[in-house]
Amino acid sequence: MSESLRDQLLKSGLAKKLKVEAPAPAKPHGKGQGKPYAGKPPHAQAAKTHPGKPHPSNPHPGKPHQAKGSSSSEPNLAHAYALRAKQEKDERDSAQREAERIAREKRERKQKLQNLLDAKALNAADADTPRHFPHGNKIRRVYCTAAQLAELNRGDLAVVQLAGRYLLVTRDVALQARAIDEQALVLLCDPNAPPEDDVPADLVW
Numbered sequence: 001m002s003e004s005l006r007d008q009l010l011k012s013g014l015a016k017k018l019k020v021e022a023p024a025p026a027k028p029h030g031k032g033q034g035k036p037y038a039g040k041p042p043h044a045q046a047a048k049t050h051p052g053k054p055h056p057s058n059p060h061p062g063k064p065h066q067a068k069g070s071s072s073s074e075p076n077l078a079h080a081y082a083l084r085a086k087q088e089k090d091e092r093d094s095a096q097r098e099a100e101r102i103a104r105e106k107r108e109r110k111q112k113l114q115n116l117l118d119a120k121a122l123n124a125a126d127a128d129t130p131r132h133f134p135h136g137n138k139i140r141r142v143y144c145t146a147a148q149l150a151e152l153n154r155g156d157l158a159v160v161q162l163a164g165r166y167l168l169v170t171r172d173v174a175l176q177a178r179a180i181d182e183q184a185l186v187l188l189c190d191p192n193a194p195p196e197d198d199v200p201a202d203l204v205w
Helices: 005-012 014-021 042-049 073-117 146-154 171-180
Strands: 129-135 138-144 157-162 165-170 185-187
Touching (some): 129 146, 129 157, 165 171, 171 185
Antiparallel strands (some): 129 138, 157 185
């Protein structure tokens, strides 16, 4: 029986040599293996994005990008306008409150004077002698009798103003009226004062 070709090759040593030189069969790839990588290498992508280098549209990393044309001074300017408007409003309110206070005090003084001078005026209906005196940068006058004129010049009587009228009152009432409102007392002669320019106190002018 003739030997097989394989046996002949084994004897000659060629089969063993061919077995060693034969390449190992390729192992099957797992899931997803064997397919070529379609994307770029990770280092290439990292190099493209340039980590650490600021983007041209945002030169300051870590800070939000600010829209072109906006200004950081706009909020400060608006805040300044708001403060100014509030200050002007506070000043107007303060001036209004002050005016109301002055008007209220004026009404209260007028009411007190009215209560003080009620039924205390000595103006006589038949008085025909004028007594002139300066008041409000003008020369004013009040009519009195001859006896009242002498008392007025001695300081026993005085002239006070109430609601645009000049009233003859006693000295004590005149002092009380001045305590309420200094502008209410119009004329109160001092009998001990030296005469001015040698003008007698009882002169009618």
